[in-house]
Amino acid sequence: MNLGKYLRLVLTADAGVTALAEGRVYTEVLPQAGAVPAIVFTEVAADEDLALDGPTGARAARVQVDAWARTRADATALGRAVMLALSGHVGAAAGFEVLLALFVTERWDFDSETSLYRTSQDFEVWTAGEES
Numbered sequence: 001m002n003l004g005k006y007l008r009l010v011l012t013a014d015a016g017v018t019a020l021a022e023g024r025v026y027t028e029v030l031p032q033a034g035a036v037p038a039i040v041f042t043e044v045a046a047d048e049d050l051a052l053d054g055p056t057g058a059r060a061a062r063v064q065v066d067a068w069a070r071t072r073a074d075a076t077a078l079g080r081a082v083m084l085a086l087s088g089h090v091g092a093a094a095g096f097e098v099l100l101a102l103f104v105t106e107r108w109d110f111d112s113e114t115s116l117y118r119t120s121q122d123f124e125v126w127t128a129g130e131e132s
Contacts, residue, residue, distance in 0.1 A: 001096035003061055003127055007041055007086075009093060016081035020074070021067075030068055036116060037069040037078045044122070058099060058128045067119040072108070079106065079119030086123055099126040 004027050011017050011025045017039070024038035046061040065086070067078035087103040104122040111118060 001094035001129075003043060003063070003096075003125065004041070006093060006096050006098060006127075007063065007065075007125075010089065010091070011039060011041075011082065011085060014081070014085040017078070017085050020078045020081055030066075037067065037074050039065060039067055039078065039082060041065045058126055061125045061127065062104075063123045063125050065121045065123065067121075068116050070116060072110075072117045075108070075117040075119045079121060082121060092129070095129050097127060097129040099128055101125045 008025050008027070011021075012023050017025075021037050021039050022035075024035060026034070026038065026040045028040065028042050030036075030038055030040045042064045044062045044064050046059055048055050048059055065082050067075050067082055069075040069078060083103055083106075086101045089098060089101040091098050102124045104124055106119065106121045109118045109120060110116075
């Protein structure tokens with residue numbers, strides 16, 4: 001298990017997210033002809049946690065989660081569901097552990113090429129375990 005697989009598992013299992021996105025949770029790219037509302041997440045950066053005596057076994061990753069929809073209201077609602085699912089989240093699966101997911105920031109956008117609205121959120125996710 002890695003962070004991407006774990007996040008997809010959490011988001012597709014969340015009732016609030018599923019009610020809006022119906023399992024449309026993708027890594028890095030929204031499919032060109034994909035249905036919306038949908039979620040796309042990207043691991044933007046990551047660092048190993050270090051102490052004076054070396055690595056602690058924990059890792060901090062910055063993850064961007066984009067909620068795409070045809071209306072601002074739908075993108076905002078899906079973004080809110082993502083925030084409720086991930087902010088403060090702790091959990092584990094298949095030897096991979098999320099120590100804590102912290103909400104960092106949110107911004108909004110309109111993509112004129114696709115005519116879609118986006119609510120974009122950043123999370124800092126602390127992990128440990130397999131593939132961390």
